[in-house]
Amino acid sequence: MVPDVNNERDVVRYYRQPGSRLGYRLFLHGTKHFGFYREHDSPWNWPKALRRMEDVLGERLAQPPGARVLDAGCGVGDVAARLAGRFGLRIDGVDLVAAHVAEARRRARRRGLDPLLTFAHGDYAVLDFPDESFDAVYTMETLVHAAEAETVLREFHRVLKPGGRLVMFEYAREVPTRMPGPAAETFRQLNDWAAMPSFQRFVHGTLERLTAEAGFSVRRVEDISRSMWPMLRSFAVIARLPYAAVRAVGLERYAVNSMSAVEFWRHRAFWRYEIHSAEK
Numbered sequence: 001m002v003p004d005v006n007n008e009r010d011v012v013r014y015y016r017q018p019g020s021r022l023g024y025r026l027f028l029h030g031t032k033h034f035g036f037y038r039e040h041d042s043p044w045n046w047p048k049a050l051r052r053m054e055d056v057l058g059e060r061l062a063q064p065p066g067a068r069v070l071d072a073g074c075g076v077g078d079v080a081a082r083l084a085g086r087f088g089l090r091i092d093g094v095d096l097v098a099a100h101v102a103e104a105r106r107r108a109r110r111r112g113l114d115p116l117l118t119f120a121h122g123d124y125a126v127l128d129f130p131d132e133s134f135d136a137v138y139t140m141e142t143l144v145h146a147a148e149a150e151t152v153l154r155e156f157h158r159v160l161k162p163g164g165r166l167v168m169f170e171y172a173r174e175v176p177t178r179m180p181g182p183a184a185e186t187f188r189q190l191n192d193w194a195a196m197p198s199f200q201r202f203v204h205g206t207l208e209r210l211t212a213e214a215g216f217s218v219r220r221v222e223d224i225s226r227s228m229w230p231m232l233r234s235f236a237v238i239a240r241l242p243y244a245a246v247r248a249v250g251l252e253r254y255a256v257n258s259m260s261a262v263e264f265w266r267h268r269a270f271w272r273y274e275i276h277s278a279e280k
């Protein structure tokens with residue numbers, strides 16, 4: 001068997017499995033990131049929270065209209081569409097799953113945003129762009145899937161112009177030996193089944209260190225976990241019964257999204273949702 005050095009086979013398998021496709025489509029209309037909540041927001045108003053998280057990204061990118069930006073791991077392109085529509089950014093999205101790219105193109109056309117948005121099927125560890133192509137690069141909950149984050153960060157550094165900005169919305173976790181054994185084992189299983197080898201290794205401080213080692217100046221790391229917890233909690237409420245059912249028959253690995261919702265909520269003290277801002 002050919003070794004899966006880029007984690008491509010596992011990532012594609014995870015996103016193409018019926019549970020993932022149905023879950024993201026049913027609950028988030030295909031978008032695949034958490035929302036940002038303010039005090040008194042309803043936890044069930046997911047579209048509002050999703051769009052606000054995308055606006056927070058736009059604010060952290062702080063680019064003028066017309067700036068050229070890379071969306072690494074763009075999914076179905078909803079994040080890029082928001083940033084193009086609201087901030088006037090010109091965005092190139094890249095994703096490993098061909099079906100995501102096709103859907104991103106369809107949505108851009110439907111929204112009349114195709115002059116600002118371009119999507120390509122590919123791996124962000126080996127980008128098909130010349131050096132210094134972009135004013136900014138961002139990731140929205142995808143670097144956790146990388147087989148080797150060092151390679152990806154070097155690639156982001158290469159395609160950014162000098163002074164260009166890198167913003168990453170990613171997860172970081174507690175060191176396994178400081179977690180209760182069953183919680184650490186649950187993280188290991190989930191990161192394996194959801195194809196997230198880099199989340200398994202992103203213990204607190206790791207992404208900052210790797211970003212600096214790739215040549216960036218790290219400007220700021222923000223822990224915004226509490227602003228996304230209402231969405232995680234609402235998913236955990238919905239997933240509780242389906243997860244209990246699959247667990248009773250030992251089939252958790254076929255319901256990874258339900259398991260993630262319940263277990264990542266239960267063990268929320270052991271991981272954070274962070275925004276990393278850096279400059280080349």
Ligand SMILES: C[S@@+](CC[C@H](N)C(=O)[O-])C[C@H]1O[C@@H](n2cnc3c(N)ncnc32)[C@H](O)[C@@H]1O
Nearest residue numbers: 031032033073074075095096123124140142145
């Ligand atoms: C959690 S989803 C986030 C999608 C999108 N950023 C959003 O917020 O809706 C992670 C995405 O990263 C993509 N991905 C994972 N590894 C990748 C890689 N090496 N190169 C390009 N895309 C990748 C997946 O296919 C998936 O669409």
